[in-house]
Amino acid sequence: MAASVYRLPDEPLPSGLSRYAVDPLWPMLTLMLAGNGFGLAWFAFNGFALGSPTRGRELALLALNLAGAIALLWLLGALSQAGWLPRQYMEYALLSVITLKLATGYALYMMQQRCFELWEYYGGMARNGLPLLILATLFARRLFDLQWPALLRMVLE
């Protein structure tokens, strides 16, 4: 019988999906280049693949990203309609949505990066995420050219 080994709570948990795990840099770049929706989906999957111990907090951040972006867009729309946000300031105000998306993206990246380093240390072999990043970036442009509800498009783009 193998001797039991003490497990530290920040170590990744074994997962059947671990052969699909990638360096979280790839989901982060996808979020920047192919859009928020693709990046978040990949972050969520990668969290499960890595067996990340902070998976719960990662999913909460993901929800904050989506719900926060919807709330901000709705608020800016309401302010604009009420005439409180002049048209020339709208571009500046929309930067808040980009900031929220990037800030939560960075937070997700940092949470997974710590887990990824440990996962690699314990012998995990990461996949190369570059082909999927290129594919997502090319596909995203075509996808976002289709007819989408404006709010959904702004959240996922």
Add this chain to the structure above:
Amino acid sequence: MSRHALALARRHYGHGQVDQAIDVLLRLLGEDPDLAEAHALLAFCLLKRKRLHVAALEAARALELEPDSVYSHLAAALVAIARRRLSEAETHLNAARELDPAAAVIEDGFARLHLAWGHDERALAHARRACELEPDDLDYRALLASLEFRRGDRGTAEALAREVLELDPEHLEALCVLGHCELAAGRVDDARQHAAWAVQLDPMDEQALTLLAAVKARRSPLLGLWWRFQSYLTAGSRTRTVVLLLGLFLLYQIGMIALSQNGLQRWTLPLSLLWLGFCAYTWIAPGLFWRSVKKELQQVRLRPGF
């Protein structure tokens, strides 16, 4: 068995083989999870690897199992210093001092606490007291050397570091202090050898990497500039890093919007190119930096008869 394993882990830790020490401790704690000393030593190891969250948990577990252990309080204090919870660290150090007023290791802890607070003179006084209490311990002398260097007394710092290295040529902190002294004296090649040797001993040690970076910064202004930028970005918490990076991005975005809204479209292309250049530089420079570090490490050979 546990005594032997603990001694082995301590030896690994003492020689800078932190990962090996962690492996031994995890196996030991798998068999006996109630060994306070093993939890405390594990906290020290995790601290070295910057896994602060679990280091704090391990120190807390050690204290829970043995509330009257100097070693457990010391582990909790050093973890608290690393997390910038300095008052908490002081409480643990005071508790440890009450348990053993003449322990040099507690003076060492106070020296590190005052260093974190920026009270250099008080840190120096505690380091001297630690050396008086245990004159044969090389770690305290190396810390004293580092503090003497910090306050600008390079002669004393170099002499102390050389003393330590004569007795233990692989003492990481002394190697780094000597490297910094040599760099300050303009002996860049000697500094490079010491830096590379320190990195070979522990490739993840912060002091060793800082010295190596300082040497590289002296030799290559371009990579040095990246290193300084990187050091500034990562000097505090991760949140601060993210805020700084996002701030830079937002400034760029605001600049682009302001230029186009004020009819200065011809400046948007140069600004975009500047931003792209900055992104490319911060993307490529780390790779170049670490490649040159690896090359450097391959070149370093100890002088025969050292």
